[in-house]
Every structure is written in C-alpha cells, then in structure tokens.
Amino acid sequence: MLVIHELEEVTIGDLTPFDNITKDEKNAIGENAVAILLDGLVKKEEYYLLTLEFNKKETSNAKFASYIDKLEMILQMKLYEEQGYSDMYSDENKDLVKAGWIQKLIANGSKTISDLFVDYHKPSFNGNEVFDSITDYARDNNIKQCTQKQKIKDVKKY
Numbered sequence: 001m002l003v004i005h006e007l008e009e010v011t012i013g014d015l016t017p018f019d020n021i022t023k024d025e026k027n028a029i030g031e032n033a034v035a036i037l038l039d040g041l042v043k044k045e046e047y048y049l050l051t052l053e054f055n056k057k058e059t060s061n062a063k064f065a066s067y068i069d070k071l072e073m074i075l076q077m078k079l080y081e082e083q084g085y086s087d088m089y090s091d092e093n094k095d096l097v098k099a100g101w102i103q104k105l106i107a108n109g110s111k112t113i114s115d116l117f118v119d120y121h122k123p124s125f126n127g128n129e130v131f132d133s134i135t136d137y138a139r140d141n142n143i144k145q146c147t148q149k150q151k152i153k154d155v156k157k158y
Contacts, residue, residue, distance in 0.1 A: 001050045001053065001054050001061060001062065001065045002054075002065050002068060002069065004034060004047050004050045004051055004054070005030075005050075005051065005054050005065065005069060007033075007034060007037050008030040008031075008033050008034050008037075008051065009030075011033035011034075011036075011037060012029055012030055012033050014073065015029075015030075016073075027055045030051070030055070031048075031051055031052065031055065034047075034048060034051045035048060054066065063126075066124070067124075067125055067128065067131050070121045070124060070125070070131075071131060071134060071135065073117065073121070074114065074117050074118055074121060074135055074138055075138055075143060077113060077114045077117045078114040078117075078138050078139075078143045079143050079144055080114075081112055081113055081114045082142060082143060082144040083144065086113045086114075087113070088111075088112055088113045088116070093113070101120075102116060105119045105120060114138070114139065115139060118135045118136075118138065118139045121135075122135055
C-alpha cells in the first residue's frame with residue numbers, strides 16, 4: 001500500500017497543507033496518477049484498490065500506512081530543517097506563514113516548519129501513543145545527530 005502511495009507522490013509530488021488543495025482534490029489527482037502508472041499491469045486493479053483503501057483510511061492497514069507516511073514526512077522535514085534547507089521565515093515562505101491556520105499553530109507554540117508539520121499532523125495519529133511519542137521526540141531532539149549516532153552504533157556491531 002505504501003509503495004503504491006509513493007508511486008502517486010513520485011508523479012504528483014508531496015502535496016502538503018501549504019499547497020492550498022483540499023484532501024478530496026489531492027485524492028482525485030493522486031488516484032488518476034496511479035491509474036495512469038498502473039495501466040498495462042496485470043494486477044493494476046488490485047494495486048489501484050490499495051490506493052483507494054489508503055485514501056479512505058478505514059481499515060487498520062490503511063490507518064497504519066497513513067501514520068507511517070505522515071511520520072516519514074515529519075522526520076524528513078525535521079532533517080531538511082536541521083540541514084538548513086528550510087526556514088519558516090525565509091522570503092520563500094513569508095506568504096505561507098501569514099495563513100490563519102499557520103498563525104494559530106505559531107500562537108500555540110510552533111517555532112519552525114518541522115514544528116508546524118508535527119502540530120498539524122499529530123491529531124491525525126488519533127492519540128496513538130507510539131506515534132505521538134515519536135513525533136514528540138522528533139520535535140524535541142536533533143534527528144540528524146540521532147541518526148549519526150545510530151550509524152556509529154551499527155558500525156560498531158560489525
């Protein structure tokens with residue numbers, strides 16, 4: 001399910017709340033992109049149904065896949081930010097920051113773009129303690145440093 005979803009994003013990109021597009025519009029564009037990509041495959045219908053299942057988020061598999069997808073996005077945004085690739089107050093983002101829903105998140109404590117991603121998406125985890133704790137950890141720690149330490153530990157195993 002996640003692989004098929006990633007095919008969608010390879011085609012249309014990662015559409016975010018900053019793109020000013022509704023969830024229904026995003027789903028329709030993504031479903032169309034997947035249908036085009038799958039055309040000609042023997043199991044195209046089976047794979048396409050996974051896209052629909054992911055978008056509806058009604059099954060436990062779809063919910064879990066959605067959590068993983070959001071978590072990956074949050075962690076990736078945090079890494080981009082730590083590497084200096086994104087700044088909430090850059091000229092590029094100055095108009096985005098003016099949006100009412102973003103101003104509300106800033107008023108509630110979001111200080112960086114990765115904070116915005118965490119604060120915006122955390123409710124979609126529906127209080128799942130595991131995903132909540134991972135996003136809290138990501139928000140409060142240097143992810144790049146954590147991944148470098150883990151690489152060192154992994155190398156020392158061998």
